[in-house]
Amino acid sequence: MSNYRANPFFATTNKFFLPSVGDKVDQAIDQTKQFGKDAKSKGQELYNKADLKVQDAKEAVKDTVKDLNPNTPTGADLYARFALAGALGCAVTHGALTPVDVVKTRIQLEPEVYNKGMITAFRQVTAKEGTGALLTGLGPTVVGYAIQGAFKFGGYEFWKKQAIDYLGVDSAREHRTAVYLGAAAIAEFFADVALCPLEATRIRLVSQPDFASGLVGGFGRILREEGPGAFYAGFGPILFKQVPYTMAKFGVFEVAVEQILSATGKSKDSLTGAQTQALNLSAGVIAGCAxxxxxxPADTLLSKINKTKGAPGQSTTSRLIEMAGKLGAAGLFTGMGARLVMISTLTAGQFFIYGDIKRMLNATGGVEISKVPK
Structure with missing residues (x-):
């Protein structure tokens, strides 16, 4: 039987001078497929850009209608409503979780005593000091976090709007994560200036139950005995704790909302009230855990540094370095379980309350820069 020899004209080998017809056909088919893919990709890209432009046009129409409506809040009035919604959201959630915060702080400050988990720590505190001990520091917690919430949520909306105005909507949308993180960081800095004295008072009351009978007494005693500088001994740790916390809180929340809406194929305007609440709760839990x-780590150091006053002449920085060295990596994450429960719960609650109160106050302004329809 003779061996089959292919016609060199159709061969794929490079030994023949001309490329084969088969190769030419294959190349043409591949090029056509690739062209089709490129055209489809380009078409989708153009569609997305057009869709975003339509969204922006809708927003412009809404803003124009709002401007013509004298009952629609704008400017300082609008941001005051954002601040009020944030104040109520933070005050209610932090106040309600005061017992968890008390136990979490005790675990951080006395790990040798409270070392059998959160539930056992609850029992230890109530058995030793009564159930009333779980509400220690309620006053400074509610007042402090109401003030902080006003600066945090109101400030976030304000600084986000400033960034969008400066960059332009298209550029802000392309760099929206940076916008979220930057606005959150600036807002939290000013919020911490207001919060720090009350947080110092709260921690002193929790760590030393006999220090004073409440917010006014504790605040006055620290001011009288240690001076105003004592209120800001923990300002460094509170910044290291709260600024990354708030950046993650708002940044992850915004991204989580965008991803949930994209996965469900829904727009914000199409959601019912219950669906909006569920969206805020779900994204809030994710943001709270992050x-x-x-x-x-900074939360642990904050609790430690506010427990007692430092040695004469010892700087806050040296105290922090000394504490971090003694605690080690594992020690810095003491009470992580209790804090995960606390932060995920209160963050979800804050966004839930914040969203509802904003609607009640007609505080629906602001520019959307996500890539999902509003």
């Missing part, structure tokens, strides 16, 4: 892990 924020808790990121800010845990």
């Amino acid at each position: 924020a808790a892990v990121i800010s845990q």
